[in-house]
Amino acid sequence: MKLLLTNIKELLQVRENCPEKLSGAEMKELPTLKNAWVYLSQGVIEDYGTMDKLKEFQDFKTIDCTGKIVLPTWCDSHTHLVYAGNREQEFVDRINGLSYQEIADNGGGIVNSAKKLQQTSEEELYRQSAIRLEEIMRLGTGAIEIKSGYGLTVDAEMKMLRVAKKLAKEYPIDIKTTFLGAHAIPTEYKDNKDGYLDLLCNEMMPKVAEEKLAEYVDVFCEKGYFSVADMERVLEEGKKYNLIPKVHVNQFNSIGGIASAVKYNALSVDHLEVMTDEDIDALQNSDTMPVALPSCSYFLSIPYTPGRKMIDAGLPLALATDYNPGSTPSGNMNFVVATACIKMRLTPEEAINAATINGAYAMGLSHSHGSITKGKAANLIITKEIPSYGYLPYAFGSNLIDSVIINGSEVQ
Ligand SMILES: N=CN[C@@H](CCC(=O)O)C(=O)O
Numbered sequence: 001m002k003l004l005l006t007n008i009k010e011l012l013q014v015r016e017n018c019p020e021k022l023s024g025a026e027m028k029e030l031p032t033l034k035n036a037w038v039y040l041s042q043g044v045i046e047d048y049g050t051m052d053k054l055k056e057f058q059d060f061k062t063i064d065c066t067g068k069i070v071l072p073t074w075c076d077s078h079t080h081l082v083y084a085g086n087r088e089q090e091f092v093d094r095i096n097g098l099s100y101q102e103i104a105d106n107g108g109g110i111v112n113s114a115k116k117l118q119q120t121s122e123e124e125l126y127r128q129s130a131i132r133l134e135e136i137m138r139l140g141t142g143a144i145e146i147k148s149g150y151g152l153t154v155d156a157e158m159k160m161l162r163v164a165k166k167l168a169k170e171y172p173i174d175i176k177t178t179f180l181g182a183h184a185i186p187t188e189y190k191d192n193k194d195g196y197l198d199l200l201c202n203e204m205m206p207k208v209a210e211e212k213l214a215e216y217v218d219v220f221c222e223k224g225y226f227s228v229a230d231m232e233r234v235l236e237e238g239k240k241y242n243l244i245p246k247v248h249v250n251q252f253n254s255i256g257g258i259a260s261a262v263k264y265n266a267l268s269v270d271h272l273e274v275m276t277d278e279d280i281d282a283l284q285n286s287d288t289m290p291v292a293l294p295s296c297s298y299f300l301s302i303p304y305t306p307g308r309k310m311i312d313a314g315l316p317l318a319l320a321t322d323y324n325p326g327s328t329p330s331g332n333m334n335f336v337v338a339t340a341c342i343k344m345r346l347t348p349e350e351a352i353n354a355a356t357i358n359g360a361y362a363m364g365l366s367h368s369h370g371s372i373t374k375g376k377a378a379n380l381i382i383t384k385e386i387p388s389y390g391y392l393p394y395a396f397g398s399n400l401i402d403s404v405i406i407n408g409s410e411v412q
């Protein structure tokens with residue numbers, strides 16, 4: 001299918017040569033073309049320009065974008081989209097005064113989701129996850145990372161990753177998968193964390209690698225979960241299978257996970273709600289992308305990642321949803337972008353860069369996603385008629401998306 005989008009009020013994130021990632025002051029720039037067209041063919045962006053220089057094409061469908069803004073689809077580099085059931089009861093428990101940590105200590109939290117997932121068939125898990133995937137595609141997400149970590153047994157971790165891989169096969173959206181066996185200590189190993197890590201390293205990881213179920217490896221490095229030494233053990237093991245680290249660090253405490261992840265050449269460090277000056281220093285001049293998850297801060301009422309401070313210190317920053325049943329039951333990247341502006345003081349330009357180019361980098365998709373560049377995936381959001389792109393985060397509660405194109409086809 002060939003599509004020609006014409007009369008675009010403003011085409012955002014237009015980059016002839018797109019950098020892999022944007023850092024510090026570079027994030028303030030959002031290159032655009034006003035009164036533009038873009039031509040999509042064979043699933044990629046073939047060409048673009050301004051309406052006064054519209055080229056001639058053959059056999060295409062035209063979409064008139066008068067009054068509308070067009071931008072690359074969101075790149076959501078951190079999700080737990082494959083899960084079973086929900087944790088609505090824990091949400092109510094928190095309203096009634098229990099903390100996220102108290103709920104986890106009482107057998108809720110991640111191990112609660114693991115119990116539900118272990119009891120759910122692969123078909124049912126796929127069905128529930130596909131509904132969420134379809135929803136986020138309609139909300140403008142065109143590439144996504146999905147983690148395991150609600151299985152916590154060999155079989156259930158494999159089941160989660162097989163479901164993620166099946167979604168990748170059945171849907172046009174690009175999906176990257178991450179093995180997060182080290183998400184929590186399962187109840188059976190409550191007093192034997194090393195025994196669980198033995199199982200993870202000696203059985204789970206070799207099987208995941210053998211069936212090519214994951215590109216990345218993740219660890220929840222946090223007090224009460226996995227220490228820096230535990231994380232290093234898992235990342236060291238991951239090296240044997242070329243599993244690249246993308247890790248959960250600094251959600252509640254700064255315990256040295258960032259410096260360690262950088263040492264292991266992590267592609268990203270995610271959460272970062274609690275950041276010391278040493279943590280910021282550790283990220284300087286590294287290839288590791290810091291990823292903020294503002295919807296998680298919103299839902300749990302915990303601090304927001306100090307994104308303003310980090311960008312002002314010259315760091316890059318990506319934004320992602322963290323879509324999961326416990327801390328962020330939302331996969332809406334539009335809300336993430338708005339919340340980053342409202343609560344983290346990112347400018348609309350910085351937030352859009354963080355949710356497109358830098359999000360693509362944080363899942364190894366810089367070459368194919370995140371910008372309007374010839375040859376990149378034909379993944380576009382067409383907005384409703386809006387006054388300017390700053391209106392997207394400003395009118396944070398409105399659905400401003402008219403339609404979404406992924407790999408050159410309109411999402412239904
Ligand atoms: N923090 C660790 N893991 C998930 C949430 C886990 C849960 O509560 O189910 C997160 O990224 O927020």
Ligand SMILES: [Zn+2]
Nearest residue numbers: 078080248322
């Ligand atoms: Zn997460």
